[in-house]
Amino acid sequence: MRGIVFTGEDAEVTDDLEVRDPGSNEVLVRMVAAGICHSDLSVISGTIPFPTPVVLGHEGAGVVEAVGSAVRSLVPGEHVVISTLANCGVCRACATGHPTWCWQSLGNVSTPFTYRGQPAHNFAAASVFAERIVVNEIQAVPIPVDVPLTSACLIACGVLTGVSAVLNRARVRPGDTAAVFGVGGVGLNVVQGLRLAAASRIVAVDTVAAKEPLARQFGATDFVLADEDGSGVAAAIRDLVPPDRELVSGALAPAGGVTWAFDCVGHPAVLRSALDSLDWGGTAVAIGIPPRGTEVSIDMNALATVDRGVLGCRYGSARPHHDIPMLVDLYRSGALLLDELVSVARPLKDFREIIGEMHAGRVARGVLTFE
Ligand SMILES: NC(=O)c1ccc[n+]([C@@H]2O[C@H](COP(=O)([O-])OP(=O)(O)OC[C@H]3O[C@@H](n4cnc5c(N)ncnc54)[C@H](O)[C@@H]3O)[C@@H](O)[C@H]2O)c1
Ligand SMILES: [Zn+2]
Numbered sequence: 309m310r311g312i313v314f315t316g317e318d319a320e321v322t323d324d325l326e327v328r329d330p331g332s333n334e335v336l337v338r339m340v341a342a343g344i345c346h347s348d349l350s351v352i353s354g355t356i357p358f359p360t361p362v363v364l365g366h367e368g369a370g371v372v373e374a375v376g377s378a379v380r381s382l383v384p385g386e387h388v389v390i391s392t393l394a395n396c397g398v399c400r401a402c403a404t405g406h407p408t409w410c411w412q413s414l415g416n417v418s419t420p421f422t423y424r425g426q427p428a429h430n431f432a433a434a435s436v437f438a439e440r441i442v443v444n445e446i447q448a449v450p451i452p453v454d455v456p457l458t459s460a461c462l463i464a465c466g467v468l469t470g471v472s473a474v475l476n477r478a479r480v481r482p483g484d485t486a487a488v489f490g491v492g493g494v495g496l497n498v499v500q501g502l503r504l505a506a507a508s509r510i511v512a513v514d515t516v517a518a519k520e521p522l523a524r525q526f527g528a529t530d531f532v533l534a535d536e537d538g539s540g541v542a543a544a545i546r547d548l549v550p551p552d553r554e555l556v557s558g559a560l561a562p563a564g565g566v567t568w569a570f571d572c573v574g575h576p577a578v579l580r581s582a583l584d585s586l587d588w589g590g591t592a593v594a595i596g597i598p599p600r601g602t603e604v605s606i607d608m609n610a611l612a613t614v615d616r617g618v619l620g621c622r623y624g625s626a627r628p629h630h631d632i633p634m635l636v637d638l639y640r641s642g643a644l645l646l647d648e649l650v651s652v653a654r655p656l657k658d659f660r661e662i663i664g665e666m667h668a669g670r671v672a673r674g675v676l677t678f679e
């Protein structure tokens with residue numbers, strides 16, 4: 309079957325891939341559409357180190373083709389969005405609605421595929437850049453058949469990561485102010501999550517000027533064009549969102565700026581700009597994934613004296629079986645933009661061309677199709 313494999317040298321579109329049969333608690337899914345998230349590119353670039361060969365892709369949707377003997381929640385023919393969380397469902401984290409904290413949900417790399425006859429790894433417990441995949445029952449979240457799978461696939465990472473970071477992790481309240489650094493597939497969904505949460509100011513920040521109309525379409529009220537090193541961005545955000553009254557003299561930390569700042573890039577200069585753009589009481593949320601070992605320096609007084617903070621956020625701190633149906637409902641009501649995220653949808657063989665367009669800043673999301 310067809311798929312995209314990273315060999316350690318390069319990403320190859322291949323015909324020479326096989327997947328094993330599903331085990332008793334697993335399902336076989338025929339993929340229909342898959343979005344390209346930056347994390348796939350980070351495997352190719354080495355930012356996310358991974359054993360090879362590995363079948364890429366972790367943002368996908370498809371149709372259940374077969375189910376294992378113990379599977380009770382799914383039948384063949386159902387349309388599903390693939391969750392990357394192969395969480396156990398029974399530990400304390402799972403029982404309290406925090407599957408992203410479940411120990412089984414991270415690092416569970418296995419080799420369900422063969423590539424040129426040799427074992428090949430799965431990525432993010434998913435590997436949706438393959439015609440057929442085997443995942444745990446808990447990872448296949450059913451959705452109504454009238455939702456186009458070319459749009460629904462984006463829920464599996466970019467939408468869930470972005471919207472749920474706002475709703476689950478930050479819990480933004482109506483009237484709060486926010487800045488979003490990096491308005492790609494994830495950042496645009498943070499922007500629309502903020503719109504859904506009724507944030508009063510949503511400042512989008514990107515190094516690519518062409519992202520401004522997209523960001524505004526998803527709900528941004530303002531746009532700041534940034535340099536790679538982020539110089540001047542925090543000051544620009546403070547100008548846009550000034551303090552509501554004059555600062556008393558002698559105060560340690562500048563006031564003004566936003567209540568929430570989301571790093572959707574994964575670069576130390578960006579997280580630092582995010583922290584520097586916070587108002588008193590504000591919190592930065594780290595979503596972007598830099599190379600391992602990356603550190604950021606923080607003026608501790610800027611945190612401790614005025615209640616500022618920083619949070620990490622994996623996969624929108626999502627509860628897939630709650631959040632994915634909710635996002636589908638929001639899409640069907642017209643409140644959540646999904647079709648608008650799909651800038652290009654092309655067959656697997658066009659993988660490189662889509663990546664080129666991503667690097668040029670021309671796409672919100674590029675989608676691969678299997679038909
Ligand atoms: N925490 C998680 O669970 C999670 C989930 C998905 C993706 N990610 C990570 O989130 C990040 C974004 O992923 P994506 O798919 O949205 O990427 P993307 O390539 O679609 O978008 C990145 C955006 O950031 C912009 N950008 C690049 N450098 C910038 C800078 N210095 N300042 C401002 N903007 C800049 C780009 O122009 C682009 O618009 C990646 O690091 C990815 O690995 C994390
Ligand atoms: Zn992703």
Ligand SMILES: [Zn+2]
Nearest residue numbers: 396399402410
């Ligand atoms: Zn668990």
